[in-house]
Amino acid sequence: MTSTTKTPAHLGRILEALAWASLVAAFIIGQIAAQTDYEVLLQKQLPDVKLARSQASRELPVVYRMEVDGKESPDAIIMSEGVGYGGPLVIGIKARRTDEGAKVNEVLMLSHKETPSFMERINNKGFFRQFAGKNVTDNFIIGDDVDAVSGASVSSEGFTAAIREAVHLGAAQHLKLPRTWQEQSWHIGANEIILVSLFALAFFGVYRRDKAAKVARLVVMLGTLAFVGFYANASLNLGNIAGIFMGYIPSPKQHPMWWIMMAGALGSVIILGRNIYCHQICPFKVVQDLLQKLSGVKLRIKPEVQRKSRNLIFFLSWIALMLIFLSAHPALGSYEPFAMMFSLEGLGIQWYILPAAILGSLFVPSFWCRLFCPVGLYLNEIVRMRRAIRERLFGGGGKPPAAAGKATKTIKVEQD
């Protein structure tokens, strides 16, 4: 190899190392900056109130007493942390002692990482107002005594769980009240069964080539558009993947659908070597395919552009991850139009990204998937790595693993 061909390869490695180093640095800075200081958060929302941490009990949760105009307020603020759809959240619950125990007066949203459009929807629906007047020994369970906001059900569940844990802990530890409330049970309902069925049908449709498989693929296509897209708005995005690295993982009890989605998407690429999510479950892929059928136009992409798109997506996802890690806020880097497509709620420039993606899909098959989607690239990279590992372990001379070979074929068909 000549020195002229060596230089770009070396430059590539240096750039790659710098990209990784900068991501690690951004992650560390973001984590340090995101450490929660309750008093600072509270003082931002209540600038005229003097706060003092209650010393009545050393047990959790942290409770603050308030002084307004030199007089002690009868309200106390119970602090709580939880995990929403976008990441961690901090809540202050204003509560007042009563003869029976204590009642919630107001819920203060102090810090969150939710998608701004989801938060707007929650505030507009008056989600937090329903907690005012509740006794601290109430159940605080969605579907029981709390109503979720449709289209932001995961965020609603996250906020409710944070409030529930804090008030119940406060009732038990500080007020020494008997545990009369119900504990939250597993949330396996129709939603979870539908999602598991969609994955099961998708696997069936991929591995079989008969008429039944064709029907299964059609059912999955319509089902995922209606359910994963418009109903649950639960498409995978870069923010979800980055959130895993930052520890923003909801508990399986609180959000089993998240676990099913992750297990289905990652399990299919790691265990089976097939990217089931992108080709079958992603509702935005269905939208693109439908638009393509509608227009009937199939413009080709210059092969050189297609080849370079891989590096472009890596570059875009590097910028996105830098923003996410620095801000510790997954929604700030997720440039995908998925959430906007299925909720029709977005902020600023997001309103232009979605129409542009739709316009592109009308003319170019799988426009977004082929040129911009980071989730698809990463899932396909895992398939590629899996195949490389298998070839190294079982030898490259033999027949390539069937599943991985098929996955590559699917990707190639898409890129033609």
Added chain:
Amino acid sequence: MVKRKENPWQFKFSFALAILMLFLVFGYFTQSFLEIRKVKPVSVAIERISGESAESDISPKLAPENEAENKANE
């Protein structure tokens, strides 16, 4: 062997769409960057790190005083 006919206008049009999208994605990144600038994560992190190191610089000096206080209390 018949060479597949290339359609330059197709390539140009799809390329233009990709550039438009790229432009918008960078617009989104700029919007997010401006949002992050309000929080100033880098300066907050530096402040916290320097604050912690200042505390750890003070604590060894205080330690003998505290020990003396503790002994006096005993």
